[in-house]
Amino acid sequence: MSSKTRVVLLCGGKSAEHEVSLQSAKNVVDAIDRERYEVVLIGIDKQGCWHLCDAEDFLLHADDPSRIALKASGEPVALVTGEGGQPALVTLNEHRDLGPVDVVFPVLHGTFGEDGTIQGLLKLADIPFVGAGVLGSSVGMDKDVMKRLLRDAGLPIPKFFVVSRAQADALSFEHAVEQVGRPLFVKPANLGSSVGIHKVASRAEFDAAVKDAFRYDTKIIVEEAIVGREIECSVLGNETPQASLPGEIIPTHEFYSYEAKYLDEAGARLEIPAKLPDETVRRVQELAVRTFQVLCCEGLARVDFFLQEDGAILVNEINTIPGFTRISMYPKLWEVSGLAYPELIHRLLQLAIERFEREKALETSVRLS
Numbered sequence: 001m002s003s004k005t006r007v008v009l010l011c012g013g014k015s016a017e018h019e020v021s022l023q024s025a026k027n028v029v030d031a032i033d034r035e036r037y038e039v040v041l042i043g044i045d046k047q048g049c050w051h052l053c054d055a056e057d058f059l060l061h062a063d064d065p066s067r068i069a070l071k072a073s074g075e076p077v078a079l080v081t082g083e084g085g086q087p088a089l090v091t092l093n094e095h096r097d098l099g100p101v102d103v104v105f106p107v108l109h110g111t112f113g114e115d116g117t118i119q120g121l122l123k124l125a126d127i128p129f130v131g132a133g134v135l136g137s138s139v140g141m142d143k144d145v146m147k148r149l150l151r152d153a154g155l156p157i158p159k160f161f162v163v164s165r166a167q168a169d170a171l172s173f174e175h176a177v178e179q180v181g182r183p184l185f186v187k188p189a190n191l192g193s194s195v196g197i198h199k200v201a202s203r204a205e206f207d208a209a210v211k212d213a214f215r216y217d218t219k220i221i222v223e224e225a226i227v228g229r230e231i232e233c234s235v236l237g238n239e240t241p242q243a244s245l246p247g248e249i250i251p252t253h254e255f256y257s258y259e260a261k262y263l264d265e266a267g268a269r270l271e272i273p274a275k276l277p278d279e280t281v282r283r284v285q286e287l288a289v290r291t292f293q294v295l296c297c298e299g300l301a302r303v304d305f306f307l308q309e310d311g312a313i314l315v316n317e318i319n320t321i322p323g324f325t326r327i328s329m330y331p332k333l334w335e336v337s338g339l340a341y342p343e344l345i346h347r348l349l350q351l352a353i354e355r356f357e358r359e360k361a362l363e364t365s366v367r368l369s
Ligand SMILES: Nc1ncnc2c1ncn2[C@@H]1O[C@H](COP(=O)(O)OP(=O)(O)O)[C@@H](O)[C@H]1O
Pocket: 158, 185, 187, 191, 192, 193, 194, 195, 197, 223, 224, 225, 226, 227, 230, 251, 255, 256, 257, 304, 316, 317
């Protein structure tokens, strides 16, 4: 029996960020310390089926982000609670047991990856996993709930209000402008990658934006447009989280839209670390850690901010499984803060196991003395 820790990497998935996840997973596979870890790679296809892949050779067009795809050959597998409550990976066709699983790293972004659903499955299967649990993941995914918790904790955020589908007919541009000013942002509550997000200034644009945002979700948020720099900060840890040096996104488009993120190579410039006065760095780091804690996160998250001209800092959002490619902000910020990519992966896996052990030690029923 190998003494190495057996890590299952999950990638792909039923999300708009399937391809980004594949790139992230490739980088994790390349960087993970093979002296310590044995890697089992599972590719989740766009229909949601899990496939056992060869970690050394699981991608088509690995170096071309616009054509990257999972190789089709992987055998279908499922994660089940086996005998004695032990988690097991089994093949669907021959019911072959693929051996024990020590820890799972869901390198998945967006819907069904970052929203608490996969976390619920892993929790039921009784396996340690990297990142926020069910609650932190789902709270972090829902911009309405996330912003209400931040506001309740007294953290600075842009003005916003939420509109459900049932309230949509009564929503007017005049009312929106009265609430949050003009221009304003319209966003689906539960999505990422800037999908369905619009900056609008006129009634016609507003009506079209609301209609589009409701294509993606049953509730949307309407938000004050902030003029300011976009600053991001990486957080790592469980009970005593640490913040990295901040970085800056400098979009070349009107805002950091889907096109700027994924389609236009020159859509944004990353400044790592951001050029900021020490005092601003300290305040960003403090707000990043508080945001992480208020939103019940664990393991890792990237917290995104707006820095206004007058020095005010507003929290925009949290991402509980940020991009993990070698050029992604999350690992890059740790690198410039003194934590290299392979060490970062090791820390994340250790934090997953530590959290699991801590939760396991909790009483699950009343003990009568
Ligand atoms: N209130 C706002 N003021 C100014 N720009 C915004 C605002 N909300 C969003 N943006 C712009 O839109 C981008 C995507 O919005 P965000 O809320 O971060 O959604 P996502 O989860 O899709 O990343 C941000 O990076 C920023 O460029």
